[in-house]
Amino acid sequence: MDALFDSIADNIAEHGFAVADKFLSQDELNNILTLDDFKNTANHFKKAGIGKQQGLQINEAIRGDYIKWVDKEASPAPLQVYVSRLESLVQYLNQALFLSLKDFEVHMTVYPIGTFYKRHLDQFKKDDHRKLSVICYLNEGWKEEHGGQLRMYLPEKTADILPVGGRLVCFRSDQIEHEVLPATRERYSITGWILDQYIALKHL
Template sequence: MKSIDEEQWINWVDTLSDHHYVVMDHILSREDLCAFKSCFDEKKEAEVLKKAAIGSLNQKQIDQSIRGDQILWLDNQDMDARLTPFFQWAELLKSQLNRYCFLSLSGYEVHFAHYPEGTFYKRHLDQFQGRNNRLISMILYLNEDWEPSHGGQLKIYLPNGEETIEPVFGRMVLFKSDLLEHEVLMTHKDRFSITGWMLHKPAGLGFLELGGA
């Protein structure tokens, strides 16, 4: 995992605080990123990813007119060793957000997200009615040689406008889960990411399906 100096962390946190989102490039080595993608490809070939649902727990439903991605939840207690640098990064990110933003984050949840060609995810918020434990959304893109013509951009809706972010290889995006609605535009090429949420996690709360940018 790359070493990141204190000034860079402060710049990222200030941007997240002021603009509700931040784009972070070159945070992990190419070797690590390729290892993540290799693991992802193996899971995809083994057909263990499942169609993503909307809603939580007993209210889940699959609706491909709203979202078309396929996901696989990842557990840092029982994982492929190739993903170790990602979970190390997630732990560091959690501690730094707690340090600088006073968020009292207690955990996170992550999954692989694959958008096949021709799929999308309509505008939504990464929260559930009556459940507000997702505080920061995080996305790490694993798309090599991505071009604007491939589509699949992340579109976020800001208080005073919109921003469109290219899902290029090695880019991480953080945004405030409870504030920013967002969508994944239709992709014209298979699109891959590790997507997750930093949580204030009450005891006994299970994985939640909404999200997957």
């Protein structure tokens, strides 16, 4: 994993984002997808909102995904594999880029067919603790005609990233606006943020 972590660190330093394939192996990906959460998403996932705490709002004209927060200490073994690897990545980025990253939060995400998330920035106006956004895709056999790209708005161009299974995308939460394009099939991921503070409260 050191070579993969090194590539992620180099690309974040140079471009503000990194794309790393095979962050999860095919077997690790399959084990996550066999969890009951993904087999019965209607019973386990909640409609995602916009904003934070008291200001949280549901607006399907802006985002249409469903989420379930991951308890890092009590999550099932297949998710612990990802949590552990992300912890290792955080430590590596701190050493390589001299960052002060302290914690991270992640949720499982499902985008039903045709849903999207309009252009936005992953940082709240009154809370700047999200430093890096990190997404790991869980989609087997994804093809370009399925759509569902992550579109990042970079200084001189846009970059469209296919949500290929096992692929990790990591980017600066405070700098890169992005959106999720509609897809012709359900789109799965583990989405999260690496923070410069410890998380005090668990998500409900």
